[in-house]
Amino acid sequence: MMSVRERARKAFQATRALGLPDQEVTPVLEHLLKLFNNNWDLIESEDYRALIDAYFELKENKGEDNRKNVVGDYGESSRLPKRLCLQDSEDQASPIKGSARQILSPEEHGKPSSVNLQQGATFLNKKDSSSSGCSNSCKKPQQQPVTWEKNRPLHIINDITKGTENVKISLVGEIGKQELPKFTYMRDNIIYQDAYVHISLARVADEDCCSGCSGDCLSVSIPCACAHETGGEFAYTTDGQLRDKFLKACISMKQDPEGHDSVYCQDCPLERLKNEYKPEKCKGHLVRKFIKECWRKCGCNMQCGNRVVQRGITCKLQVFWTREGKGWGVKTLQDLPKGTFVCEYVGEILTNTELFERNLKGSGNEKHTYPVTLDADWGSERVLKDEEALCLDATFCGNVARFINHRCFDANLIDIPVEVETPDRHYYHLALFTTRDVRASEELTWDYGIDFNDDEHPIKAFKCCCRSAFCRDVKR
Numbered sequence: 001m002m003s004v005r006e007r008a009r010k011a012f013q014a015t016r017a018l019g020l021p022d023q024e025v026t027p028v029l030e031h032l033l034k035l036f037n038n039n040w041d042l043i044e045s046e047d048y049r050a051l052i053d054a055y056f057e058l059k060e061n062k063g064e065d066n067r068k069n070v071v072g073d074y075g076e077s078s079r080l081p082k083r084l085c086l087q088d089s090e091d092q093a094s095p096i097k098g099s100a101r102q103i104l105s106p107e108e109h110g111k112p113s114s115v116n117l118q119q120g121a122t123f124l125n126k127k128d129s130s131s132s133g134c135s136n137s138c139k140k141p142q143q144q145p146v147t148w149e150k151n152r153p154l155h156i157i158n159d160i161t162k163g164t165e166n167v168k169i170s171l172v173g174e175i176g177k178q179e180l181p182k183f184t185y186m187r188d189n190i191i192y193q194d195a196y197v198h199i200s201l202a203r204v205a206d207e208d209c210c211s212g213c214s215g216d217c218l219s220v221s222i223p224c225a226c227a228h229e230t231g232g233e234f235a236y237t238t239d240g241q242l243r244d245k246f247l248k249a250c251i252s253m254k255q256d257p258e259g260h261d262s263v264y265c266q267d268c269p270l271e272r273l274k275n276e277y278k279p280e281k282c283k284g285h286l287v288r289k290f291i292k293e294c295w296r297k298c299g300c301n302m303q304c305g306n307r308v309v310q311r312g313i314t315c316k317l318q319v320f321w322t323r324e325g326k327g328w329g330v331k332t333l334q335d336l337p338k339g340t341f342v343c344e345y346v347g348e349i350l351t352n353t354e355l356f357e358r359n360l361k362g363s364g365n366e367k368h369t370y371p372v373t374l375d376a377d378w379g380s381e382r383v384l385k386d387e388e389a390l391c392l393d394a395t396f397c398g399n400v401a402r403f404i405n406h407r408c409f410d411a412n413l414i415d416i417p418v419e420v421e422t423p424d425r426h427y428y429h430l431a432l433f434t435t436r437d438v439r440a441s442e443e444l445t446w447d448y449g450i451d452f453n454d455d456e457h458p459i460k461a462f463k464c465c466c467r468s469a470f471c472r473d474v475k476r
């Protein structure tokens with residue numbers, strides 16, 4: 001059991017990470033403790049969400065000049081900050097639900113009383129500059145911590161994962177301002193219909209696993225067969241981060257694709273989609289670096305250091321509404337060192353043809369799109385059959401990664417292919433790792449690798465609002 005002193009120290013550590021001065025946080029903390037009957041769990045839940053929101057609400061209400069009177073601002077009222085309106089998806093147990101219900105008055109609760117994340121989302125993208133309201137003249141080289149600006153009631157879903165992940169992932173929006181996302185949360189990829197993904201132990205050759213190992217493969221002096229893919233050295237360090245050299249090579253490949261090897265399909269599935277009868281020549285696919293994780297045929301245990309992605313999300317993340325016209329986005333609620341695994345991009349596994357057919361069924365006016373092509377193996381010698389040219393589509397079913405927005409060139413995440421269950425490279429996992437140290441409350445982004453000038457691409461590019469100094473969407 002942590003002492004009060006220790007708990008207070010941790011609370012200040014969290015607020016300091018956001019740049020909030022201790023002397024201003026102290027009275028807010030004291031007030032909330034009184035309100036919550038010294039229940040520290042309520043202060044600590046959601047990464048000190050109640051404390052941080054109370055602080056910002058007060059600041060916004062009173063303005064810079066009145067900060068010194070912070071204690072008096074709450075007076076003896078037993079109200080929660082009105083921006084805190086807590087909701088759960090119906091089958092979730094929220095740590096603050098009981099207390100929130102007791103404390104909030106009906107008008108403070110706001111309108112909606114329950115949230116369902118249902119199926120039935122939209123699909124295709126539209127180059128819609130009017131709704132985004134952004135232009136490339138508003139560039140900033142660095143991503144900034146995300147905080148709430150306006151004094152509006154907040155809408156919080158305690159856990160969008162409905163208990164399927166190791167950690168809860170909350171969603172925060174402004175009531176009445178934006179529609180809640182409609183999709184089914186899924187922790188793992190699932191085949192939609194025609195995709196050929198053959199997972200069988202018989203397909204895993206002896207040289208593709210380490211049946212002779214035991215315990216943790218990273219703790220032995222001579223790396224086992226599972227390190228062959230990454231040049232005889234595991235991709236991970238014993239701290240669970242990506243090895244710097246490996247990460248650097250992946251980033252360099254992403255940032256300078258022309259300077260790296262590409263392979264060309266004999267009959268490119270992407271070109272076939274653009275023009276079935278007269279496909280153009282393959283434009284090339286980058287030869288990607290793969291991570292290979294130990295799996296079921298390996299002798300090591302689940303805690304083996306070479307099993308990171310398959311153990312799932314461990315970082316504290318939050319879905320929030322972005323202000324730049326990108327829709328929902330994801331931020332981290334904790335500092336993340338460089339090379340940290342954040343999450344996998346999860347969706348339905350579709351063939352490219354199925355994706356194309358889905359596109360045709362859509363209205364063409366959908367604002368956001370969620371497909372990612374699994375083309376890291378498309379350039380191998382053989383011709384890919386249709387059922388082997390795959391993509392992940394998170395439109396209807398997916399995990400938190402479906403909310404992560406794009407940033408050109410200097411994104412703080414990078415996508416890396418990961419082999420887990422099958423050595424067949426037309427199916428693999430796509431994992432997102434930090435490219436640098438990321439501070440708590442920064443928005444997480446990855447470079448989707450979009451060519452904003454490719455007007456022929458079956459999925460139209462959006463108007464980019466990434467604000468990177470290196471934004472590639474310069475034409476418009």
Ligand SMILES: C[S@@+](CC[C@H](N)C(=O)[O-])C[C@H]1O[C@@H](n2cnc3c(N)ncnc32)[C@H](O)[C@@H]1O
Binds near residue numbers: 326
């Ligand atoms: C995978 S989703 C990301 C989550 C999405 N923002 C949402 O609200 O569900 C991709 C879509 O988000 C939007 N988006 C992502 N990054 C963007 C950016 N840099 N600029 C503008 N829109 C962006 C685009 O509409 C894109 O089709």
